[in-house]
Amino acid sequence: TGDVKEGAKIFIPGGGGGVGSIAIQIAKKMLKASHVCTTAGPGRGTEICIAAGADQVVNYREENFAEVLAGEEFDMIFDTMNQAPEMGKLLKKGGKIISISGTPTTEAIAKMIGAEPSLMVRMFMFMSRNRAAEKAAASAGGTWEYIFMHPNGSDLADIAAAIDKKDGIQAFIDTEASSLDDFQTAIDKLWSGRAKGKCVIKVCS
Template sequence: MKAIGFKTSLPIENQDSFIAFETEKPIPGAHDLLVKIDAVSINPVDFKIRQSGAKDTVLETPKIIGWDAVGIVQGVGEKVTLFEVGDWVYYAGDITKQGSNAEYQIIDERIAGRKPKTLTNAEAAAMPLTTLTAWEILFDRIRINPEKDKGKTILIIGGAGGVGSIAIQLAKKIAGLTVIATASRPESIAWCKEQGADFVVNHKNLTEEVRNAGFQYVDFILDFVDTNAYWDIMAELIKPQGHIASITGSSEPVLLNKLKTKSVSFSWEFMYTRSMFETEDIVEQHNILNLTADLLDDGVLKHTLKQTLEGFTVENFKEAHQQLESGTTIGKIAIKF
């Protein structure tokens, strides 16, 4: 089968930053689906791993990345019960295994969901990773209860990005929160409002912007940009007994003592935790994807695809990575095979 990967970490402009190659079609294990891929989307994790996954070395076998895909099931493992050959699925994959930038991929059925019927394959491919991340951070990490927490305030730092876009929708339409999102350019401000944000504030002067919008403190904060850069601001803006959650990691230790006097909770969200550790509740990702497929099909949620590149080519992956690395993209970029 054809695949696209890399042997060494190079700037995206380099001719060999991505290479096309032939490799064996994978064989599904007990809980695996063999999927013929039709569309993928690109996320920041893709370029971060491309930049760091083979630094100062040359891999003997190219590394295949990619963690959002839509495809049709062509084979199943002996213990598969959730899907059959011929089913269309969408999923965000497993960071410990070969990725989706290939003609075929094996994926654990417990982290795949049925593809939304009303979306094109490219539109559906834009959704799994960001939707799982946003759902988990809201409902598994902060444990927002739509009945108890309806009307409370949430600040979403990085509202126009892939995760921010769907987090705005989930926070507004499912959790019933008052949503404050950050954006600075006219097009990103408009995008956040289109997703359902009640207020859009400029991240460049965030504390003052939130206060000027009429909020001394907020109940919840989601960081999708930079934990360290926004730590002091988040500690100032969070309401006593509030909850902050982040997906971005930290280059320096996080000073949790800044949250002590307010009795504030803090959580990390890593979408791959369930698949990496095969947690007891790993099938929850299957359940979340099926639930959000229904919400997408019913029009409660809408896809966040902004651009589609046609063709399974090195050039298209380079183009997508280059755009994401610029830090100016809005919504998601997909590649249709």
């Protein structure tokens, strides 16, 4: 996100989830985006998006975001739903689509492990590479990149500082498990892809 300038327009689909709700707040409070658009279902999902600071929420159950946002130009699109091929027409020239879902690229794996992957892994990555996403971004004069999510001390320190600030970043909780009986419920909700916010599991009292 180092290339994102203050005042940028950013599209973050899936804003009602655990990742999307945090991403909206990072875009507004840390990157100082002027306009953040997202997608969510009606009810709790939309409520979370608005509370997180989204300027526009597209109801994905009744509307197609590509049609609703036709003509818009976003400086950055944070693809949390593996929909990058559909997003090229929404990208501003020189903009970037960043994906965290779908099949990772060889470059993303190399960056994460700090070394070139094996030949077999490179071959598999080459065969399964999301060329549709690359083409969609390139057609708009932009770029597409896959980011392998992994802990980064510097980034986590910045986010921790943002959380500690008054009116800072907050986590929206969907499910909170405090016993082993609740553990599976929380995991099932997380993997369903329909959690509204974060699923929290307490491992100690």
